[in-house]
Amino acid sequence: MEVLLSNTWFSIIGGIISLAVLVLSADVAVRKLTGLAGFFRLSTTFVGVTIVSLATSIPEIVSHYTASVGILSGLLDYKISSAIVLGANIGSDVIQQTLIMAIVIFIAGRLQFKRYFLWKSMGPMIISTLMCIGLGLDGTYSRMDGVILFGSFLLYMAFLYYDERKFYKEEDHGFNGNGEIPDNVPQTIGQAMRDAVISLLAIVVTVFTSIIVLQITENIVSYTGLGGSLIGVMTLGVASALPELTTAISGIKNGDSGISLGTLIGSNVTNPLVAIGGGAIISTYWVPRPLVGWDLPWEALTGAFLWAVLWFRNGHAGKKTAIYLTIMYFIYIGLRMRFFGVD
Numbered sequence: 001m002e003v004l005l006s007n008t009w010f011s012i013i014g015g016i017i018s019l020a021v022l023v024l025s026a027d028v029a030v031r032k033l034t035g036l037a038g039f040f041r042l043s044t045t046f047v048g049v050t051i052v053s054l055a056t057s058i059p060e061i062v063s064h065y066t067a068s069v070g071i072l073s074g075l076l077d078y079k080i081s082s083a084i085v086l087g088a089n090i091g092s093d094v095i096q097q098t099l100i101m102a103i104v105i106f107i108a109g110r111l112q113f114k115r116y117f118l119w120k121s122m123g124p125m126i127i128s129t130l131m132c133i134g135l136g137l138d139g140t141y142s143r144m145d146g147v148i149l150f151g152s153f154l155l156y157m158a159f160l161y162y163d164e165r166k167f168y169k170e171e172d173h174g175f176n177g178n179g180e181i182p183d184n185v186p187q188t189i190g191q192a193m194r195d196a197v198i199s200l201l202a203i204v205v206t207v208f209t210s211i212i213v214l215q216i217t218e219n220i221v222s223y224t225g226l227g228g229s230l231i232g233v234m235t236l237g238v239a240s241a242l243p244e245l246t247t248a249i250s251g252i253k254n255g256d257s258g259i260s261l262g263t264l265i266g267s268n269v270t271n272p273l274v275a276i277g278g279g280a281i282i283s284t285y286w287v288p289r290p291l292v293g294w295d296l297p298w299e300a301l302t303g304a305f306l307w308a309v310l311w312f313r314n315g316h317a318g319k320k321t322a323i324y325l326t327i328m329y330f331i332y333i334g335l336r337m338r339f340f341g342v343d
Helices: 002-006 008-039 044-056 058-073 078-108 115-136 143-167 189-224 228-240 242-253 257-283 289-312 319-339
Strands: none
Touching: 008 044, 008 058, 008 189, 008 242, 044 058, 044 143, 044 242, 044 257, 058 078, 058 189, 058 257, 078 242, 078 257, 078 289, 078 319, 115 143, 115 257, 115 289, 143 257, 242 257, 289 319
């Protein structure tokens, strides 16, 4: 490990390999957790917003908690590590709301959002971003800020579960009157236990690789002089969003847009509330000015833009919307590099 960190090129190669392992292990956890959700008879939209969004956010969540423990132990630098994980988190959210959503729309040809979904899921997504802006204006996320964010997530999950039990239809998850069980859903409690163990092992691998990625990225920051949040936005943020991309595409290919939409929107609620909130409870974070001055406002802007387009088009998102979202992503990255390269 010391050799890997002592050479810049070794660090870059090691970082790429670690990122690949991180994404693959998270993807295994996602697939198994999705099957477990079906075993317990939960709708695909609910699964996407809750269980799958949590699973696909494993890279962001684990990176935050690992960084927080490292900050407390003195293993990781407080400011650099805070900037990296916050940048990765917010960068992942922006790319999901813009480029990945655009890719999913292009593949599907057209997506249909229910207006109730806009209020129930997209509304909280925008609100959680605004909360992060307000709480980060003083330059830190304190433990009390973390309690507010994480507590908001628990309340939101309670509301979603109540709503699910009120409106759930078994056929929405792929079950039918013939007793057939959808693919990847365990058929016995033994199979469910097996998938739970596999999910746990995949999460352990994700934890280990996230530690390596964080240390390597911190090393690259010290060599290049670039802002930690910029590196987080452009590298970890993109890589961390890959599980959401693969899950969303898989949902579209299987004719189930509910899990695709639920995952993309749900992850943008989970990332700030669980990852930032939980990490802040552990160690507190330093908040770089570019995050509250550019990244988070842009995330709120893209979320509000998507919500408005869907609302006035009766929930329809076509290729024109996908083009707008793609343009917004590249404007975001271009201006970020030009004016906010240093924390």
